[in-house]
Amino acid sequence: MVETTRPFHLAGTGPVGVLVLSGSSGRVERDRCDLLAAAGATAASYRWFGETVDLVPLESFDEPLARLHERCERLVVLGTSRGAEAALLLGARHPEIDLVVGVSPSDVVWAALSTDRPQRSSFTSGGEPLPFVPYDDDWTPATDPPEHVGMYRSALDRFADRVPAARIPVERIAGDVVLTAGGDDRLWPSTELAVRVEARRAAAGLPTTVLTHPAAGHRVVLPGEPRPPSSHLVHGGTPAADAELGAALWARLLAEVTAGGPRA
Template identity: 30%
Template sequence: MWRWAQAALRTPGTRLQLRRSVCTSLGFSQKAVTLTVTPRTGLADELLDIKVEGLGPRERVTLRASAVSYRGRLFHSQAHFESDGRGRLDLARQPALGGDFTGVEPMGLLWSLTPAGSEDPCHSQRPRGVLKTPLKVEVTVHPTQQQPEVPLGPALASAHVQRWFSSPQLSRTRLQTGSLRGVLLLPPGDGPFPGLIDMFGDGGLDESRASLLACRGFAALALPLFGYEDLPPIMKDLNLDYFEEAAKFVQSHPKVKGPNIGVIGSGKGAELAVSMASFLPNIAAVVSINGCISNTATALTCGGLILPGLPFNLCKISATDSGVYDIKEALEDPLDPAYRESRIPLEKASAHFLFIVGEDDRLWKSSVYADIAVKHLTEHGKTNFTLLSYPNAGHRIDPPYSPFFSAAWDPVLGVPVLGGGQLKAHAVAQIESWKKILEFLHLHLEQRLTN
């Protein structure tokens, strides 16, 4: 499955590098220290098995991860460990004693990756176009320094892995049908597969989550809103016709078992996913990640109805000392009668909703909005919802093991803004919510497909 990727990593004459795991020993000392990371090449949501052998009994070592993003930006993380009585270390069993995380965290070196040195903290390492852009990670083992300010010494052992958001078996089709733009990603085989539309709110085309979903058995359309090809360069007033065209395309595709499909969205994309379920037929499942219950920022035309954009109050935006802006209080209150026409009539939807929120979201009050949505649906006699609320998680809840970013570029305001959240809690939210998302989509799409 991964031969094409493995070939890029091979070193002539090194038979060990033909294995799926990497096991490399460097001659720093007389000890035969080996570091094994398995799988060597795999999907970005897969668990890594990281083990070290050949250390001295109860020896203190530091494990470091370095990654180069698809834009060439450098990320790193590190943690300190102590080997067992036999000189072995297994990250699935032994706790980190300090560094960027503590405790038993098999994937801590991945989810604690942060921009190195002067790298821009607002730029993600997650690729947008995914077929030939893996995240390349090097893991190294070093003797632990007694003084934290002392640089790490030469590595005792190292290993290289690739983390892919795609698989060579996926079919990728670039769309230029009518006004529709985006990329359709299909699993191998004839199908038919449950269909999905995936949307983000920050502009451009982002295939990463849709591609992982396709690897998990879904026909997924990555749908851009603006900033891609001939779409408007910035977000302007939107028309539901565009999203209806996308839904009909997915529903009628010969490899999609329609007519019911799902929609998953983050931020503005989540809000639009809820709007699609409220106004369009055959939307069976909606995953809303830190969305709002009102249409925000720009107007949305839905046939003869126009939902005005809930505005931002610029007077409520404050700047931090680092030049990043705090905008949590800036979005006007959706319960204010003055903005009633911006509310999305989600009680009209027949879809099942999965609301995912980070309680420390600093972009806007997504936790409050989800509570309002649940209360509103309950008052209308609805039980078609599940709420997952994660303490101390921030705004951008991505697939598991994605690095944490405390700030991001806001395409509407044109400034860097706080995303909120704490490192460990945000990682937990990403790991747990991904499992719940897959379970939810399989349950409510495939269940309805078979009825």
């Protein structure tokens, strides 16, 4: 389905195709794909970047999206964190995408996940780096282990002049947009970023569904899905709240899987 040597997983044969993109872990989301397949979808996931999220060509998603769309009547992209950043960019680039789902999304393109300096973009288009918001290298964490949400807020303030150019053009997304964000997200301020996506689309006359939970963190857990592996990053939230937010998202995904026919 996709010409890549990277790990890849495909499950199901249903009429709704879901491309599932992990966050910066690069994990192939096998459990999530299998859950969607059991509900009646065709779901695919692969490691969508190399060593890290660094100058990833948006064109690299074209082939897996096209192959998935060949099999299915409807096309969904479901991304988490940096994968949600990618999903929103793809929604703006591909009008054939019927639904973009962003778990803990961002409304801007961030710098590459690299210690190299000078900083560079996470994504490219047509061989050119996309405008991005740099990280604040002068930020000092107040906790150990660090809660990076403060660094992202600091970067947005410090580099406010770069934010407008780095905004993901969510107004160009022709399909529906569903976002989930936890009020206790301690990795980045996903609730604030999701609200910005919603406001900009509303100004363009476009609807956006934002699902939130005040006690949820950066990662949601869908019903029947195991909790994600432990990480050195602080994600916030509680197991119960993460599961409640995941249940709300799952209800929306089930409605999509059972929807008939492509978007009008």
